[in-house]
Amino acid sequence: MIKMYTTSWCPDCHAAKRALNTKGLAYEEINIEEDPQAAEYVMSVNGGRRSVPTLVSGDVAHSLSGFRPQKLDAFLAEAGL
Numbered sequence: 001m002i003k004m005y006t007t008s009w010c011p012d013c014h015a016a017k018r019a020l021n022t023k024g025l026a027y028e029e030i031n032i033e034e035d036p037q038a039a040e041y042v043m044s045v046n047g048g049r050r051s052v053p054t055l056v057s058g059d060v061a062h063s064l065s066g067f068r069p070q071k072l073d074a075f076l077a078e079a080g081l
Contacts, residue, residue, distance in 0.1 A: 012067035
């Protein structure tokens, strides 16, 4: 299962969700504005930045900030999805 760390206002988050839905891939959305521990986690894997969307699968975590389909494809390939 992919975990997607988001905010409600993030256009890149909306684009990433649309792309995952188009690919038929399930994900769990976690809003870092509502979950302080999730915000801390996102900062820990992104050099102190609250960079969203951040996608996680297993040991693989990628920020897709500045969303492009190529970034999603690279994450999916590295995660083996």
